[in-house]
Amino acid sequence: MRILLSNKFYYRRGGDCIYMLNLEQLLREHRHETAVFAMDYPENLDTPWKRYFPQNMSKLMALTRPFGSIEVKKKFNKLLDDFRPDVVHLNNIHTHLSPIIAELAHKRGIRVVWTLHDYKLLCPRYDCLRGDKTICELCFDGNKKPCLTNKCMKGSTLASWIGYREAVMWNRKRLESCTDAFVCPSLFMAEKMEQGGFDKRKLKVMCNFIDVGKCRKDDYSRDEYYCFIGRLSHEKGAETLIEAASQLPYKLKVIGGGPLNEELRMKSEGLGGNIEFLGFKQWDEIKDIAGRAKFSVIPSEWYENNPLSVIEAQCLGTPVLGARIGGIPELIDEGVSGMTFASRSADDLKNKIECMYNATFDYQQIAQKAMERYNAEVYYKEISNLYVGSEYCEESSKH
Structure with a gap:
C-alpha cells in the first residue's frame, strides 16, 4: 500500500x-x-x-x-x-x-x-484544563464559547478567539x-x-x-531509588510528586526539564539530598537509570492518554506508580506491574510510594508481558x- x-x-x-x-x-x-x-x-x-x-x-x-x-x-x-x-x-x-x-x-x-x-x-486547548489547572469538559457538548469566556488559550483573548473559531469551523x-x-x-x-x-x-x-528491542536487557536487578521521567510542569503533577517525595527518606531521581525546573530544585534544597535532578537525558542513559529503578512514578494531573513513559518503563521491567486519571490505569495491573493513586493527592502518593518501595515485583515478568503487549x-x-x-x-x- x-x-x-x-x-x-x-x-x-x-x-x-x-x-x-x-x-x-x-x-x-x-x-x-x-x-x-x-x-x-x-x-x-x-x-x-x-x-x-x-x-x-x-x-x-x-x-x-x-x-x-x-x-x-x-x-x-x-x-x-x-x-x-x-x-x-x-x-x-x-x-x-x-x-x-x-x-x-x-x-x-x-x-x-x-x-x-x-x-x-473536543477541547480547543487540547488538554481539558482550565487556567486554574482544573479539569474542564465544558466544550464537550459542542458549544465552544467557554473557551472564550475563560480565555483558555494562554490566557489571551485573541488566542482564545482563534481557538474558538477553529473549533467551530x-x-x-x-x-x-x-x-x-x-x-x-x-x-x-x-x-x-x-x-x-x-x-x-x-x-x-x-x-x-514501541520498538521493544531497545528495552531488552540481561540484568533485572534494582538499586535503591525510584524515578520520574517527564516534563516538569503543572499538568504532569511534578509539584505534587516533589511535595510527597520530600516527606520520605527514599532516593528520587528526576529526569527531564520544564517550566517548573528551577522552582522545584529550590524547593528540594535542604531536604537531605534525597531528590536528584538529572535534567534531560538521551535514551541510553534513561534506559540505564529507569532500568535499575525500583519503580517509576507517573503523577499526571490531566487526562493523560496513553503515555509512552509507562510503556517504556514496563518494557524495562520497571513497575509504575501511576495517577488514576485518563488512560494511565488501563496500563497498570494493580499489584503486578505497579499500583495507582488518587491524582493530585500528595498524601495518597506518599503512602503509595512507601507501598511500592516495600513491595516485591517480578521485574523480568513485567518486562516479558509488556514486550508482548506493546x-x-x-x-x-x-x-x-x-x-x-x-x-x-x-x-x-x-x-
Whole structure:
C-alpha cells in the first residue's frame, strides 16, 4: 500500500512525533511505500518529501493557518497528485496544518485514518484544563464559547478567539464526514470521544507500540531509588510528586526539564539530598537509570492518554506508580506491574510510594508481558486491518 503520514512536526519532539516516526519505520519494514507531510520546521529530519512541506508558521500565519491556508492546500494537493496514496494517516495536524488536509484527501476517495494524541477534537486547548489547572469538559457538548469566556488559550483573548473559531469551523460533524476511522490509544480517549458525540463505530481503540528491542536487557536487578521521567510542569503533577517525595527518606531521581525546573530544585534544597535532578537525558542513559529503578512514578494531573513513559518503563521491567486519571490505569495491573493513586493527592502518593518501595515485583515478568503487549508486530496487524477497512470488527473492540 501507499500510505501518507502527516504530523505538524517531523522529528522526535513529543509522543505524537515519536509514534509517527516509529510507524513510518514499521510500515517500511513491511514493504509499504510511505510519504510524509509536515510543516517545514528547522529541527525536522531530512526527507525527500520536504519540498512539499508548507513553511514554518509565523505569528501572522496563526490567524489563517488553523482554517486551511492556500499554501497548505496547494502543497498537499501536489503531494496527493505525485504520491497517489491509498491511505492518509493523520496525527497532530490542528493549527499548523489544519484538518483541511483530511477533507482534501476524502474528496479524492482516499481513506483517512486519524490517530488522536490529545483531546483537541473536543477541547480547543487540547488538554481539558482550565487556567486554574482544573479539569474542564465544558466544550464537550459542542458549544465552544467557554473557551472564550475563560480565555483558555494562554490566557489571551485573541488566542482564545482563534481557538474558538477553529473549533467551530472544524466541528464534530465536519470532522466525522471526512474521516473513516479515529484511532484512540486508550479506552478512556474513546469514551470521551463518544461522550462528545462522535460515532463509536468510527472509534478504534489501539494501545500505542514501541520498538521493544531497545528495552531488552540481561540484568533485572534494582538499586535503591525510584524515578520520574517527564516534563516538569503543572499538568504532569511534578509539584505534587516533589511535595510527597520530600516527606520520605527514599532516593528520587528526576529526569527531564520544564517550566517548573528551577522552582522545584529550590524547593528540594535542604531536604537531605534525597531528590536528584538529572535534567534531560538521551535514551541510553534513561534506559540505564529507569532500568535499575525500583519503580517509576507517573503523577499526571490531566487526562493523560496513553503515555509512552509507562510503556517504556514496563518494557524495562520497571513497575509504575501511576495517577488514576485518563488512560494511565488501563496500563497498570494493580499489584503486578505497579499500583495507582488518587491524582493530585500528595498524601495518597506518599503512602503509595512507601507501598511500592516495600513491595516485591517480578521485574523480568513485567518486562516479558509488556514486550508482548506493546510489540510493534501486534500493532501492525491491527493498523493494517484498519487501513483496508476492517475497523468495525467486534464493534470497535467492544469498547
